[in-house]
Amino acid sequence: MNIIGLYNYWIVVLLMMIGFYIVIAHENLIKKLVGLSIFQTSVFFFYISMGKISGATAPILDEKWQLYSNPLPHVLILTAIVVGIATTALGLSLVVRIQEAYGSIEESEIQVQDTHDELENHLEAYGPGPNFAILNQDLNK
């Protein structure tokens, strides 16, 4: 009984973790955002699951029904979905700008370019010094 009662939550955890994994393991900025939205959606499952009561119906009050699922998690998740889409929209517009500025949306390629920027700042400021070699090495890696 114990196992079956919690089975649903475990699947949700699995989904959450897949999303979370995409966010932290992948380098493509778009894919990260997809991961993020999967992660968030899975959290929504979790909320909605806890609001469910076996044998109950949607919380639209009517005289025919006695048992309703809990409306509060629904409300919360409505809000959370909105927040999610807001984040996604903003994130996407950032990705678009990054693509324009760097010509790439892969984290590692962007990092290389950033290191290059650092290097230029450094050269301009101090001339080639001991740190220069280190930075250069980073760049060539």
Next chain:
Amino acid sequence: MQLSPELMLLMTILVPALAVIGILATSHSPNLREGITLTASVILIYLVSSLYSIIKGGGTVILLSPDLFPGSALNFEIEPLGMIFSLVASYLWLVTTVYSIGYMRGHHEKNQTRFYACFAIAISSVMGIAYAGNLFTLFIFYEVLTLSTYPLVTHAGTEKAKHGGRVYLGILLTTSILFLLLAVIGTWYTAGTLDFKPGGVFDKSTSHVITGTLLVLFIFGIGKAAIMPFHRWLPAAMVAPTPVSALLHAVAVVKAGVFTVLKVCMYIFGLDLLKVLPTTDILLYLAAATVIIASLVAMRQDNLKARLAYSTISQLGYITIGALLATEAGILGGAMHIGMHAFGKITLFFCAGAIMVASHKTEISQMRGLGRQMPITMIAFFIGSLSIIGLPPAGGTWSKWYLIIGAVDSEKWLIMIVLMMSSLLNIAYLLPIPIRAFLVSDESEQKGEVTIKEAPVLSLLALSVTAFGCIVLFFYPQPLFELASAFLEAAGTHYGG
């Protein structure tokens, strides 16, 4: 115009601080700027002297601020030791200002406004230290002094100056933040107060482990007292213009250090506690080692200012020894030595600066025969040296005398030997300079390339005054002696009892 004593006390700190604003505002007119500095220093002397007469008449002046900081407040109180310190500092500020005008102009230094402004802040904080009514106030002004003197050390802006400044600040801030602040907070935490109390603030029942540790923290934390191994900042600070070295690094800053040591020993720990603490002796011998080692190092320095700096380290050791001997005579000697050494050492630095301005010589080996061209300077140097060594007819004799008595009183023969030895070493590294200047003739002079004249008049005036002061203090040491005894009495004990 009659000011209340409390107001006068406040004014001693505010006058130099206000002078800063004036100095900054008049940065475009050097004459006006220096006029303001001079005026401020004259007013300061007047204020300090009036306060002195009050103290002499047995009065006290206390200024309490509201309790802004829980457990502590910015309180001020005049007691005899602070009086010595403030008297010395305020008189010498005037003299140094006169001297710096000659020096800075003669040397065509840049950033003179910053120089005078920081100088005034430093003096203001010295006054704060001298009149601090509790450890907290003292600590605050102690830090302000460190920071305000930093730009003076780095004044030249060269890599060497920057490096010197880094060492200076590094050591002084490290010790004060790491050890002193911890010691202050530790004291507050164990004793529940930071007020200076005759006989100390600690309960009889406080464990000696704690108080012993605190003593170590204090002695190391007061980096300005330049106990080895935290002495490196003082030679490093010698990159500063000479007036700075003269007033601040021979008088104000280092004296602030030993002054704090004396205050802490007397008012936070108390002689009775000091005598029984296990760490006192260790620190005492460390101070003794500092005295000897610094003297030995001084002998090997060819740069005049560096030699004087190591000499200062050694002399500071005397005062710390005086405090840690925990005898009345020792304290007396230490307190008097603050004044005596100040006059002696400032004379020497003035001379060093004068030589540099006039002849651009900084190394001792170049100074052969200089006495012929700069007789006044060199005579003053001779007198200053006598005072430092402790020979009549200069003031240093008295303080060294009491220090040795203190060592005898506590039957610490090793310390006595150290003091004697060190005096001999003093002779060995100081006297050859004037002797060489007068008795050995310079080859270049024989070739007829005499271009060196005496230093600027203002500088000469200043160094003559201080040299004269050294002699006066030999014949008339009463004020200093009285104040030092009063200090002992205020701290709950007295000499000869």
Next chain:
Amino acid sequence: MIYHYPVLQVIIPLLGAPLCLFIRVPRLVGFFAVLVSSLSFLISCGLRQQVHLYGTIVYELGGWAAPWGIEYRIDQLNSYLLLLVSGISTIVLIAAQTSIKKELPENRHIFFYTSYLLCLTGLLGILATGDAFNVFVFLEISALSSYTMIALGTDRRALTASYQYLVMGTIGATFIIIGVGLMYMMTGTLNMYDLAQRLPEVYKSKTVLCAFGFFIVGVCLKLALFPLHLWLPNAYAFAPSIATAFLAATSTKVAVYLLIRYIFSVFGIDFVTTSLPLHDIFLVLGLIGIFATSISAIYQRNIKRIFAYSSVAQIGYMILGLAIGTELGLTATLLHLFNHALMKGTLFLAIGAVVYRIGSSQLNHFAGLGKKMPLTMAAIVAGGLSLIGVPLTVGFVSKWYLIVALLDKGWWPVAVLVLISSLLAVIYVWRVIEWIYFSQPRIILDDVREAPMSQLIPIWLLVLANLYFGVDTRLTVGVSKLAAQSLFGVTP
């Protein structure tokens, strides 16, 4: 109207933000933003007074009593922080008028001010609310608007910094809702006060423990606790100066508030100490964080990054205060919260003024500015000294209390470590000072002048606050103590 103060506090910037779009004239929008923010500041003053006189104020939004509706609950702790956030925001906005004109193209001004006000709304909302889920909503408002503000920076790295912050911030927020969800699951309520009443019944359950864990990790991401701070340095370095000043002074502070609020008012200190070795974790992370990030700060070449790293280090001190777990420790944390906001506000505003004049925040470009911009540079020195903890500045006050708290706990070695770490601050601050005053200029500074009055005044207001609260500590210490006492008293 006084009755409505708690909500007006938040509503004024909330409605002010959309109104910005209607005004349409960039200059007017700037003034309008100042007006809105100062109104909200005045209200927070009144609110502080109210709390001082009558104690905790509860305001039911929509007229529905909690836990059914959402309530605003203003007590010692958050009235103090509301004051801080709205005050700093107003000061920063005054400086923004000229700074933004220079740093951003004109067609983005209105958006910047709108985002700024939205961010302010979010932060004030988080502070005022007494509802766990409402926190999340306002957290996202402040977060989304800060992403926008950061991305408006001129360097292209601002974009990546903002993106990185967005990903990290969203993960943090998601962790927080997981935590809130788990709590809700076990108690059936979202109201913080109600949660505090009902949580003790289920203390033993693994779910509550898990909720706590997720919540703490989420908040720590937001407040950039080491090692979760990676998003912060770049975000602060490349954002427009005004945004940096505002965010550095307020945003992480609000996250720290959230941490304190949940540990003390919701979960209760008993639960926290018994169920998890949280204090030890905080102690270790705080200390490592202080050292690691202070050392990183020493090696930075951009002055904004130096102080960004230093911000992470200062967060470490606050966490250390929490780790002590005593009333004194909490007082030290709260004090530092306030004081650090003043320091960083000063520093970043002054740096903003430099960027305004020379268009760069590279350290070497500061060479020789000591003469050209004496007042601005003096402000940087003052802020730097405060960061080190020199007496007569606020930094000293917080350090003093932190060390007293550590000694009180008997943690001598930690106290020594804290002091050593402030020496690291000496090093990085001094690097800056040497460049400013004792180096030859690397770039042509002929036409560089002192910062404009509209920036100098706010900068010096903050400098004076730095000094004033460094001497007269009655207000800050008094309030922090009261807040700490009430937090320790409230716990069930």
Next chain:
Amino acid sequence: MSFLALTALAIVRLKDLFAVVMLSGLYSLLSASFFLSLDAVDVAFTEASVGAGISTLLFLASLKLVGRYEKKSRYKPALALGIVMVTGALLVYGTLDMPHFGAVDAPIHQHVAPRYINDSMTEIGVPNAVTSVLASYRGFDTLGETLVIFTAGIGVMSLLLVSRQTKDQSKKKVPADMQQQIILRVVAKMMIPLILMFGLYVQFHGDYGPGGGFQAGVIFAAGVILYTMLFGLSSAQRVFKRQILELLTAFGVLLYGGVGVVSMLLGGNFLDYNVLRHDPVHGQHLGILLVELGVGITVASVMILVFFKFTWRTVKHKYNQ
């Protein structure tokens, strides 16, 4: 549920971003049906329109700008996997003491919620409990939510700001690839008014059935976006001017907040609709109607605006190449 897991795993593996986005749309659709099975009709409705609709559209629009393939990269899955495992383990550990799925005696059904179920009819008079909680009991959350959308709108607007010269470069009235698809265009022309009508219906029917301002806004926006895709940006812009849209985004928030302020002026607390009319229930009705309208306006205009912004960028890109 298993479909969900499969979809998610496929997303992890795939390199083709277009497929990834499509799959994530599918994921949203699947989750919507999952929500439906859990009685969360409103949520399902929203997830379907947002996750499968708007967000997929946005992803596609930005893919057009950034290219569709993920590069092979040298990411370190071990560390990430470790973190994920630990987090997952902690969560599973947390589930051990949870009330069971569907249990009627779970704490959340005992406290707070019963009032919504039992009294909302008398207190608010709206059958959809979700709506009454959303717009009234927790109305302030919803105001915050509207503000979040507004914030995102501001963010996108300022980030994807196009200077004036490039704005009207879409001289072509209809996208080239769409010109041939006459049937599609005709069908769409008939569909779009229906979609817009449906949006309005959802807007005002939220009290009784699932739906409300947010969903309505999204649907309405979807209609406009569809129109844009088929008939080109410039013709869409003729109807929806940029400035007006911008003002509308702000107007929605102001309308919502304004209701709060009015209720405050009438003597109630902020957002206390009871005081709007003599009869509290009528007051609640009016209040909910107005705030839902505010939400709808903001959401629709932000969504349309965001999409326009992305499309503008695309146009600009083509022009530049």
